[in-house]
Amino acid sequence: MKILLPFDGSAAALEAVLMAIRLAADGLDTSVVLANVQEPASLYELMLTQDPQLIEQVSAAAGANTLKPAQALLGEAGVAFESEVATGDPAHTLVDILENYGCDMVVMGASGTSTLRSALLGSVSNELLHAAGVPVMIVKSFEDPTSEVEVQA
Template sequence: MIFSKILIPVDGSRHSDNAVKYGFYLAEMCGAKVILLHCHAPIPSGLGEPNFQKAIDDATRKSYAILQKYLKKPEASNLPLQDKIIGGETTKSIVTVADTEKCDLIIMGSKGKSDLEGLLVGSVTHKVLNSASCPVMIIK
C-alpha cells in the first residue's frame, strides 16, 4: 500500500520520538507528505483578558517548541512537512485533522498499555484507534 499523507501526532515523549522515526522513514519510502500535529489542552474562555491571551500564548509557545524538536531532525529536510497546533480534546482533534486533511494513515506512539488498561484508563492511542476513519499504525 502506498500512502500519500501521513499524520503523526506528537507530544515530545520518547513514544512520539519512535513514531516520528518510523513515520519519516515510511513517508520517505512512499513519497508521502507528513503532518506533525501537537494538541494542547483546551484554554478556558472564562479566564478573561489578559489572562486568556497569555494562556494561549504560553500553550502555543510550548507546542511550537515540541514541534521544533522534530522539524529540526535531518530526515525532516527530505520530506514535505506541515505542522499544526490545535487546542482541545486530543482524540477528537487528531481524528478531525486526519479527516479534514484526508490522511491515509495516522502513526502514533504507544506507552504499551494492555487493551484492558487502555480501555479502563482511556488512552488517547486506544481512542484514536477506535475512532479514526483511516488506518492507524501504533509504534512501541
C-alpha cells in the first residue's frame, strides 16, 4: 500500500509518521510518499528579491530541510519512501501529489486548531479529507501543542 504522508514538521505530523511506521511494523506492505508543500511566495517577497528563481530555490531547500526528521525516522524503521517538495495551496497540491504517485491512502496529522478557527480559515486535513478519493487517516498529536518537538536528523 502506498501512503501519502504530508509532513510540515509539527508534532502532529511526527505522530502521523510514527503511525505509518506502526502500520508497516504490523505487517502492512507499505511504501510512503513523504510530501511537504511550501506556500507560494508573497508579493512582498517577490518585490524584495526580484528573483523568482531564488525564492523557488530557498523554498525547495526549506521543504527538503523540513522533511529530514521524517526521512530519518522512516529510514531507521526500514520503510521505503520517496520525497516530494512542492509549492502551492497545500490541500490542492497534496491531492495532485496523491494522484500523481497513485497513493492508496493518506496518513496525516491534525493541526489541533479550534473549531471556530478551522471553520473560518479552513483546515488542510479537513479539505484533504473531503477532496481525496482514497481513505484518509487523521492522527491527533498526543503532545502539548505549545511544546516544541525535537528530533535529531
